[in-house]
Amino acid sequence: MDQKIEHIPVLLNESIENLITDKSGVYVDATLGLGGHSKKILDEINDDSKLIGFEVDPKAILISSSKLSKFKQFTIIKSNFDKIKVELYGLELNKVNGILYDLGTSNLELNDSERGFGFSSKGNLDMRMDPNLKNTAENIVNNYSLEKLKSIFFEYGEERMSKQIAQAIVEEREKYTIDTTEKLLKIVAKFSNYKYRNKTLARIFQAIRIEVNNELNVLQKSLTEAINLLKTGGRLVVISYHSLEDRIVKNTIQKATKNCICPPEIPICVCDHKASLKKINNKIITPTLSEIKKNPQSRSAKLRVAEKI
DSSP states (O other): OOTTOOOOOTTHHHHHHHHOSOTTSEEEETTOTTSHHHHHHHHHSOTTOEEEEEEOOHHHHHHHHHHTTTOTTEEEEESOGGGHHHHHHHTTOOOEEEEEEEOOOOHHHHTOTTTTOOSSSOOBSOOOSSTTOSOOHHHHHHHSOHHHHHHHHHHHHOOTTHHHHHHHHHHHHTTSOOOBHHHHHHHHGGGSOGGGHHHHHHHHHHHHHHHHHTHHHHHHHHHHHHHHHEEEEEEEEEEEOSHHHHHHHHHHHHHHTOSOOOOTTOSSOOSOOOOOEEESOSSOBOOOHHHHHHOGGGTTOEEEEEEEO
């Protein structure tokens, strides 16, 4: 296991500055990864504070636990962040001061040929962030119906050639099993010119990865629980990278800032909904040109911050 793999944390200073409101508080890094954001949090908080990190990737856990082993305030939970409520309750933590999500895919995953997250290297079609999940990318491309593949590529990849790509996959899998990134790449690459090929491939691989890990439903569930777990004055800090994630984050925060969520056609409020958050940044925080130059993977990042009221 190569523990020298690095993943540069995105919007590091901006996210941690917005997260920490009490240096003796309890914080959650819902997407621990290789521990970049957690390291910054632990450097900033006091010895009597706590940081809980959630991670499902065994390799990431091995690296981050080694990197952060000197910090006694730190605890790793081997679980997806959709279990944030039950896991924190298990630690007798009913309320926390801040919860951070960095929804990007790490270099550890992208460069792991055994799991096939990226199309730039040959690998098995797996794409499971949690190796205990049953569904795999190979199962999706070889067994999902034409209509379901088309729907996934269109909804999760926002790919305009979804129908044609799905049809090609269905036709090719009749001839052989599509079990590697290389085989899938050759099929998808036919549907875009060379200049835009990587964008098409990225959209299709993203769509399959989202389906494998049920990412959007997991995110929605976790954000809803996170809001309820925050103390008054506690912060929700979320870094997203594509429009589907950001839409969920934006809409969840927007809904939580309203005292009424009744449809416009209902003249009198009957929902009894009460605002639980206030926005800290009305304008999305994005990486500086300097950060993008140092870390091109940060270019699409969007940071949203809200506070419990």
